[in-house]
Amino acid sequence: MIFTKGNIRPIHTVDSDATDAEVINVLQRHKERFLFIRDDKELLGYIRAKDIKEEGASSDLFAAMIPLDSVYSVTGDQEVPDWFQLMGEDVVLIRDNAGKTCGYLRRDDILLELLRQDESNHVFRTILSSIPMGIFVVNQKGEIIHYNDAGLRMIKREKGEVKNRQAGDIFETETIERVFSTGETVLNQLHVTPSVGILADYSPILDEDQEVKGLIIVVQDLPMLEQMAMELDTVKNLNKDLRAILSTVYDEILVVNPEGELLRVNESRISGFWEGDLNRLIGKNLVELEKQGLFKPSVARMVLERKRKVSVVQETRRGRKVLAVGNPVFDENGELDRIVIASRDITETSQLRNELKEMKRLSEQYKKELNHLKTKESLSRNMIYCSPKIERIMRDIEKVAQYSSTVLLTGESGVGKEVFAKAIHRLGPRSQKPFLKINCGAIPENLLESELFGYEKGAFTGADPKGKTGYFRQADQGVLFLDEIGELPLSLQVKLLRVLQEREVTPVGGIRSIPVDVQIVAATNRNLEQMVEEGDFREDLFYRLSVIPLHVPPLRERPEDVPPLAYHFLQNWNQQYECHIQLAPDALNLLEAYPWPGNVRELQNVIERAAVTTDKEMIAADHIFHLLQWKKPSVKRKPMITNVMPLQETLNEVEEQLILLAMERYKTTTRAAKMLGVSQSSVSRKYQKILQKEAARKEEGARF
Amino acid sequence: MVIQSPIVSPCCGIIEKILCHTSVFQPKDSLFLIRTTDGELRKVTVDYSGTITSYEVRPGDEVFTGMVLAYSEEDLTAAENE
Numbered sequence: 001m002i003f004t005k006g007n008i009r010p011i012h013t014v015d016s017d018a019t020d021a022e023v024i025n026v027l028q029r030h031k032e033r034f035l036f037i038r039d040d041k042e043l044l045g046y047i048r049a050k051d052i053k054e055e056g057a058s059s060d061l062f063a064a065m066i067p068l069d070s071v072y073s074v075t076g077d078q079e080v081p082d083w084f085q086l087m088g089e090d091v092v093l094i095r096d097n098a099g100k101t102c103g104y105l106r107r108d109d110i111l112l113e114l115l116r117q118d119e120s121n122h123v124f125r126t127i128l129s130s131i132p133m134g135i136f137v138v139n140q141k142g143e144i145i146h147y148n149d150a151g152l153r154m155i156k157r158e159k160g161e162v163k164n165r166q167a168g169d170i171f172e173t174e175t176i177e178r179v180f181s182t183g184e185t186v187l188n189q190l191h192v193t194p195s196v197g198i199l200a201d202y203s204p205i206l207d208e209d210q211e212v213k214g215l216i217i218v219v220q221d222l223p224m225l226e227q228m229a230m231e232l233d234t235v236k237n238l239n240k241d242l243r244a245i246l247s248t249v250y251d252e253i254l255v256v257n258p259e260g261e262l263l264r265v266n267e268s269r270i271s272g273f274w275e276g277d278l279n280r281l282i283g284k285n286l287v288e289l290e291k292q293g294l295f296k297p298s299v300a301r302m303v304l305e306r307k308r309k310v311s312v313v314q315e316t317r318r319g320r321k322v323l324a325v326g327n328p329v330f331d332e333n334g335e336l337d338r339i340v341i342a343s344r345d346i347t348e349t350s351q352l353r354n355e356l357k358e359m360k361r362l363s364e365q366y367k368k369e370l371n372h373l374k375t376k377e378s379l380s381r382n383m384i385y386c387s388p389k390i391e392r393i394m395r396d397i398e399k400v401a402q403y404s405s406t407v408l409l410t411g412e413s414g415v416g417k418e419v420f421a422k423a424i425h426r427l428g429p430r431s432q433k434p435f436l437k438i439n440c441g442a443i444p445e446n447l448l449e450s451e452l453f454g455y456e457k458g459a460f461t462g463a464d465p466k467g468k469t470g471y472f473r474q475a476d477q478g479v480l481f482l483d484e485i486g487e488l489p490l491s492l493q494v495k496l497l498r499v500l501q502e503r504e505v506t507p508v509g510g511i512r513s514i515p516v517d518v519q520i521v522a523a524t525n526r527n528l529e530q531m532v533e534e535g536d537f538r539e540d541l542f543y544r545l546s547v548i549p550l551h552v553p554p555l556r557e558r559p560e561d562v563p564p565l566a567y568h569f570l571q572n573w574n575q576q577y578e579c580h581i582q583l584a585p586d587a588l589n590l591l592e593a594y595p596w597p598g599n600v601r602e603l604q605n606v607i608e609r610a611a612v613t614t615d616k617e618m619i620a621a622d623h624i625f626h627l628l629q630w631k632k633p634s635v636k637r638k639p640m641i642t643n644v645m646p647l648q649e650t651l652n653e654v655e656e657q658l659i660l661l662a663m664e665r666y667k668t669t670t671r672a673a674k675m676l677g678v679s680q681s682s683v684s685r686k687y688q689k690i691l692q693k694e695a696a697r698k699e700e701g702a703r704f
Numbered sequence: 705m706v707i708q709s710p711i712v713s714p715c716c717g718i719i720e721k722i723l724c725h726t727s728v729f730q731p732k733d734s735l736f737l738i739r740t741t742d743g744e745l746r747k748v749t750v751d752y753s754g755t756i757t758s759y760e761v762r763p764g765d766e767v768f769t770g771m772v773l774a775y776s777e778e779d780l781t782a783a784e785n786e
Contacts (some may be wrong), residue, residue: 297770311760311772323710323772348709357751415785578775 002076008103013038016061021053023061033106034091037065043101044068046091057557068093073101100518134198134219137205140165140212142176154198154221166229168637179204188223192229197222230483252278254341256300260287263338270345272320286502293317303339313346321347379426382419384568387558393420393550400548401428406500408485408545409523411552414601417523418483420552424521425479433478439470441487449492450508459509472505473515479519486526486537493538521544555596555603562592565600568679569607581611586621586670593667594628610682625671656690663687707744708757711750711774713767715727715740721763723747736761736773754778 013036014026027049036046045065073093103603128135134151150163155170175186186202198219205214246253246266247262253266262282269278275294288296295316301308303326308520314322323346329338335355341432400407409417425435443451454470455463471480477523488496499505500520506511514562522545531537555561566583574581596602606627608620662672669687673680717740724735736748754776761773
C-alpha cells in the first residue's frame with residue numbers, strides 16, 4: 001500500500017498554548033477524533049478529542065497529550081507487510097521520505113486495510129480463536145456468519161449446527177431484535193439452560209449512517225453459573241421431592257426462623273387447632289400467637305430459649321390437644337437457623353383413652369354383675385323351688401348375705417337347711433372365703449371344744465404337738481355353719497356365746513384371745529324355744545343366735561316344689577349315669593300328693609330308688625306308688641253306729657264320707673278308687689254326685 | 705393392643721430424679737421426682753401400666769407444665785387382663 005494524501009488523514013494542529021475556545025473550534029471544524037499539538041512548527045504529540053471535552057482546560061493539554069515519541073510511524077512509500085502489527089495502535093503516523101509527518105491513520109483505517117488484504121482472514125481467525133471468549137458475528141438477516149471455537153464450546157454446539165443459523169435459535173431472540181431495532185449495545189445478558197450457562201454481550205455493527213448492519217455477540221463461559229444452574233435444577237428436584245414427602249407425612253410440619261416467625265408449612269393440617277387457614281399465619285410470630293392465647297405453651301419459644309429439642313403437649317383455648325416436637329437447626333457457625341416443629345393431634349387419642357377407661361370401668365362393673373348372676377344362676381341350680389314360701393326365704397337370704405348377721409335356720413330334718421346356709425355364703429361378700437360346716441351333734445362332746453376353738457401346743461394328752469387351729473379361725477372372714485346347734489352341750493354353749501359376743505376365740509390351753517371375723521349360720525330341727533323353757537338350751541345363746549331367724553317349711557307345705565325337685569334329681573341321675581329316664585305325669589301327681597315326712601331328702605331317695613328299680617324309661621305312677629311309705633290305717637276298726645237310722649240313708653252317708661276322705665287324702669279318683677277298693681269310674685261318678693249335692697245345698701242356703 | 709402416650713410434666717420445676725429404673729411400670733408407680741418452683745417435691749405418676757420407650761429429660765433439666773418427660777406405650781391388653 002502506498003500512502004498518499006487521498007488515503008491518509010490530514011493532521012490538524014493547535015498550538016500548545018491554545019485556548020479552550022481555539023481547541024474546541026478546531027475540533028468542531030474538522031470533526032476529528034485526534035488533535036495534534038505543536039510548539040512553533042514542531043509536532044509534540046496528540047490528544048483524543050474526548051479527553052479535551054472531558055478535561056475542558058488548555059492547561060491540561062500537556063497532561064492529556066500522548067507524545068509522538070511513543071507513536072508508531074511509517075514512511076509514505078513503505079510497504080507494510082504485517083498490518084496486524086499495527087492493529088493495537090490508536091494512531092499510526094505517516095511520514096514522507098524526508099521524515100516529515102504528513103498525515104496519520106486511525107485503527108479502523110488499519111483494520112479496513114486488514115480486511116481488504118487476503119491474509120486478513122487468517123489474522124482474524126487467529127484473533128477469534130485465541131481470545132478466551134466466544135464471538136459470534138451475525139449478519140443483517142440475523143444469521144450467524146462467523147464464530148470461534150471457544151464460542152462453540154461454550155454453547156455446546158458443533159460447527160454445522162451454528163453456521164448460517166438464525167442467532168435467535170441459540171441466543172435470546174428478544175435481545176437480538178432489540179439491538180437491531182435500537183442500535184444499542186446490550187451487555188451482561190445471562191443465558192442459562194440446564195446444559196448451558198453463558199453471559200452474552202450484544203453489540204451492533206453500524207455503518208457510517210449509523211444503520212445496524214449486523215451484530216457481534218461476545219459470550220463468556222460461566223462454568224460456575226452453569227454449575228449453579230445445574231445445582232439449582234437439582235435443588236428444584238429436591239424441593240419437589242421434599243414437598244411430595246412432606247405432603248405424605250401425617251404430622252403437621254412447621255418451619256420457623258430464629259425470630260419465631262412461621263416460614264413454611266406442609267399440607268397436613270390439625271383440624272381446629274389454628275382457628276383458620278394456617279397459610280394465613282405464614283410470617284406471623286408463633287410466640288406472639290401464644291401470648292394472644294391461641295395455644296399454650298409455644299414449643300417454638302421453648303426451643304428458642306433452650307436451643308435444643310423440646311417435646312410438649314400444646315392445648316388450644318378450645319381444648320384441642322397437640323403433641324408438638326420442636327427440633328432446632330443450626331448453621332455452620334453453630335447459630336440457631338431454623339426450628340422444625342412436627343405436631344400431631346392427640347385429642348382423639350386422649351378422648352379414646354378416657355372412653356376406654358370408662359369402657360373398662362363398665363366392663364369391670366358388668367363382670368362383677370355377671371359373676372353375681374353366675375353365682376345366682378349356679379345357686380339356682382342347687383336351689384330348686386317355685387313356691388312363694390321359698391321365694392320369700394330366698395329374698396331374705398339375699399339381704400342377709402350382704403351383712404355378717406348371725407342367722408338361725410329352723411325346719412324339719414331334710415328340708416335343706418344346709419343348702420340355704422351355703423346360699424348365704426355364695427351370695428355374700430364372703431363367697432371367696434371359706435365355708436365350713438360342723439355338725440354339733442356328730443362330734444363327741446369332749447372333742448367339740450378343741451374342734452371349734454383349737455388348742456395350744458401340749459394342751460392335753462394325745463393332742464397334736466404343733467397345736468391345732470379350730471374351725472372358728474379356719475373360717476376367718478368366711479362363714480361357719482353350725483348344724484344341729486340344739487345338740488351343743490350346755491358347757492360349750494357358754495363358750496360359743498362368748499365368741500358371738502366378743503368375736504374372739506381362746507384356744508384350749510391358751511390364755512390369749514384371738515380375734516375372728518366369722519359369720520355364724522346355725523341350724524336345728526329342734527324347737528329351741530321349748531328347749532330353753534326346759535333348760536336344755538341357754539336363753540342368752542338362743543337370742544344371740546336368733547338374730548335373723550329363718551324357718552324352712554316342710555315339703556308337704558309347699559307341694560308345688562315337688563315337681564321341679566323331682567325333675568332336678570332325675571336329671572342329675574340321668575347325667576350321672578347317661579340315662580334318659582322320665583317321669584310319667586300321673587307319677588308326678590302321685591309325688592305331689594305324698595306328704596313327704598322325710599322332706600326333700602326323702603324325695604331325692606325315692607327318685608333315685610325309682611330310677612334304679614324301673615325297667616322302662618318312663619317311671620309310671622304304679623311304680624312310684626309302691627315306693628312311697630303310705631300311712632296305712634293304723635287299725636281297721638269297724639264303723640260304730642250308736643243310733644238306729646234308716647239303713648239306706650246311713651249307707652249313703654258313710655259312702656259319701658268315705659269318698660270325700662279318700663279324695664282329700666289321695667287327690668285323684670284313681671288313687672282314691674284304689675284305696676277304697678272300687679272302680680275309678682264308680683268313685684268319679686259318685687264324687688261328682690256329692691259335689692253337685694253340696695253345690696245345691698250351698699245355693700239353697702244362700703237363698704234363705 | 706398398645707397405644708403411644710406421652711408422659712407430661714404436671715408442673716414447672718427441675719427434674720430431681722428419675723424414679724422408674726426399669727422400663728416397665730405399673731399404675732401409680734412414681735416415675736419422676738420434680739422439685740417445683742415453690743421448692744416442693746412432686747412425684748409424677750400415671751394411671752396405667754406400660755413401658756417407657758424413651759426419656760426426654762434428665763435429672764437437672766428444667767421442665768414446665770405440659771412438657772413431655774417420656775414417651776410410653778400403654779399396654780391395653782394387659783390392662784384388660786388385669
